[in-house]
Amino acid sequence: MRAYLSKKGVWFFLAAVVLYVAGNFALNSIYKDMLAQAHNLHQAQQRFDPGGRSSVTIHRLDSEVDYSDIKLIFDTNASQVTINNENLRLNVTGKMDDGNLNITLTSVKAREYSRSRGLIIRLPSSVKNLKFSNVHSVEISGRLPLADADLSLEISDCEPYLSMENFTISHLKLTSACQILSKERRQGAGLTLGAGVEIKRLDVTMQQGSLNFSATTIPQQIQLNIGDDVIVTGQRAFLKSAQFTNHF
Amino acid sequence: MKNYFDGARFGRLWRAHWAESWREYAWFVGIMAMINLIFILISFGAEKDKTFSMFQFGMQVSWYTGGLFATAIIFAGRYFRQMVNPGASLIALMRPASIFEKWLLAFVIISILFPLAYTLGYFLMNYPAVQLAKISYVPSALCEACSRATPDFRVYIPFVTPEAGKTGAALHSFLKAQLFFVLLLSASQAVVASGTVFFKRSPVLKTALALFLFFIFMALLGCSPQLGIFASFDDDVLVPVGATEYGLSIGLWLGLPVLLWTSLFFHLKEREVS
Numbered sequence: 001m002r003a004y005l006s007k008k009g010v011w012f013f014l015a016a017v018v019l020y021v022a023g024n025f026a027l028n029s030i031y032k033d034m035l036a037q038a039h040n041l042h043q044a045q046q047r048f049d050p051g052g053r054s055s056v057t058i059h060r061l062d063s064e065v066d067y068s069d070i071k072l073i074f075d076t077n078a079s080q081v082t083i084n085n086e087n088l089r090l091n092v093t094g095k096m097d098d099g100n101l102n103i104t105l106t107s108v109k110a111r112e113y114s115r116s117r118g119l120i121i122r123l124p125s126s127v128k129n130l131k132f133s134n135v136h137s138v139e140i141s142g143r144l145p146l147a148d149a150d151l152s153l154e155i156s157d158c159e160p161y162l163s164m165e166n167f168t169i170s171h172l173k174l175t176s177a178c179q180i181l182s183k184e185r186r187q188g189a190g191l192t193l194g195a196g197v198e199i200k201r202l203d204v205t206m207q208q209g210s211l212n213f214s215a216t217t218i219p220q221q222i223q224l225n226i227g228d229d230v231i232v233t234g235q236r237a238f239l240k241s242a243q244f245t246n247h248f
Numbered sequence: 249m250k251n252y253f254d255g256a257r258f259g260r261l262w263r264a265h266w267a268e269s270w271r272e273y274a275w276f277v278g279i280m281a282m283i284n285l286i287f288i289l290i291s292f293g294a295e296k297d298k299t300f301s302m303f304q305f306g307m308q309v310s311w312y313t314g315g316l317f318a319t320a321i322i323f324a325g326r327y328f329r330q331m332v333n334p335g336a337s338l339i340a341l342m343r344p345a346s347i348f349e350k351w352l353l354a355f356v357i358i359s360i361l362f363p364l365a366y367t368l369g370y371f372l373m374n375y376p377a378v379q380l381a382k383i384s385y386v387p388s389a390l391c392e393a394c395s396r397a398t399p400d401f402r403v404y405i406p407f408v409t410p411e412a413g414k415t416g417a418a419l420h421s422f423l424k425a426q427l428f429f430v431l432l433l434s435a436s437q438a439v440v441a442s443g444t445v446f447f448k449r450s451p452v453l454k455t456a457l458a459l460f461l462f463f464i465f466m467a468l469l470g471c472s473p474q475l476g477i478f479a480s481f482d483d484d485v486l487v488p489v490g491a492t493e494y495g496l497s498i499g500l501w502l503g504l505p506v507l508l509w510t511s512l513f514f515h516l517k518e519r520e521v522s
Contacts, residue, residue, distance in 0.1 A: 019503050
């Protein structure tokens with residue numbers, strides 16, 4: 001050992017090891033400080049009071065916006081729209097405009113501080129209309145307690161893909177404005193009604209896109225006004241009870 | 249000064265090294281070319297949907313950097329191969345040149361000429377393959393209208409070809425990543441070359457074992473490599489990069505290869521004395 005330590009080459013090698021360890025610990029410490037600063041500057045939670053019967057529009061401003069999905073949760077106990085955004089590279093702004101809450105997603109140029117990229121929006125049951133523009137992958141869940149509760153979903157382009165799980169509602173209406181497939185998505189807009197979804201009445205107006213029904217409870221009334229290119233997937237009972245029209 | 253470096257003497261050392269090693273280098277290049285060719289043929293043969301993703305820009309970058317890293321490490325490990333043999337190491341160490349010249353020759357060949365030769369060879373082999381893939385490309389039937397799937401068949405040349413659609417800070421980020429790769433490669437080559445000079449018996453095995461144990465120890469300590477300013481981000485408007493982070497990142501990732509190459513210099517010197 002003494003013979004090794006008398007060699008300058010070994011000392012330079014040890015200096016490289018010390019530099020590697022110390023440098024990495026120091027850089028890690030700087031990173032943690034910056035992360036704490038970034039969290040302080042970031043507005044993670046926002047609340048908006050949408051008032052009575054209202055609508056919410058979710059719009060992604062630019063394609064650089066980096067997020068994995070949007071979770072929309074209907075909360076019967078909530079009286080306000082609560083936005084929970086832990087993604088430091090995503091900026092969410094909300095603006096009330098005549099009973100409509102406009103939620104805009106924009107990108108923030110920042111390093112990838114955390115892996116949390118999801119966006120959770122809690123909605124009160126007073127929200128009756130949801131509009132989506134240029135957003136992809138939206139998960140809707142929750143429960144609307146009123147027997148006559150209705151919800152209207154409007155898709156303004158071919159980008160959004162909505163999925164519902166564990167969601168109970170009386171009347172669900174989906175209107176998609178997607179007419180010409182966007183170059184980015186071959187399937188166009190779509191809706192999946194998954195496990196735990198209970199709907200009494202389902203109305204869909206869709207020229208392009210896909211509709212996937214895998215829920216076990218079949219709606220009592222199903223009206224599908226769909227174009228020739230819409231792909232419908234569902235159990236025999238669902239397809240049997242559905243009324244198909246094509247007014248395009 | 250002449251004791252350290254003499255141009256004529258360095259030239260003679262270079263010619264002696266070349267006369268002794270050109271066959272080994274020719275074999276090395278030949279084997280690399282064969283492996284690359286086999287992979288190119290496999291990639292063409294395995295193409296079912298004719299999108300030739302293996303020859304598109306992103307995969308070219310991965311293939312180039314992965315291939316260069318692996319072969320450059322093997323090359324660095326073989327440069328001082330004569331040190332294992334007492335007779336051959338004596339001849340190499342007794343060659344009429346200063347330690348600095350021997351070290352400089354090793355640095356130039358391992359860390360500069362090998363990556364350049366690899367890049368040239370890669371370009372010569374890859375260019376026709378990419379052009380062939382480009383003309384054979386058929387858009388995926390599942391994604392005829394996809395603009396995202398627009399193939400990028402530009403030939404990757406390090407530090408020259410930018411990432412598609414990137415400008416300003418984003419372009420800068422790609423250059424930073426390439427610079428970091430060069431520094432990391434040089435440091436890794438220095439470690440391997442130092443190991444082969446330092447350990448007299450089974451140097452490659454001992455170096456690999458030492459590195460393995462070192463990284464296991466670092467993982468147990470929770471010391472993961474921090475890239476600092478070399479991390480892949482275009483810009484940070486939330487918390488802009490500060491002078492400390494700049495200094496530390498450059499100091500660490502530039503300091504490592506400098507210290508490790510210096511360590512090789514002293515290993516060579518000490519080996520000559522012993």
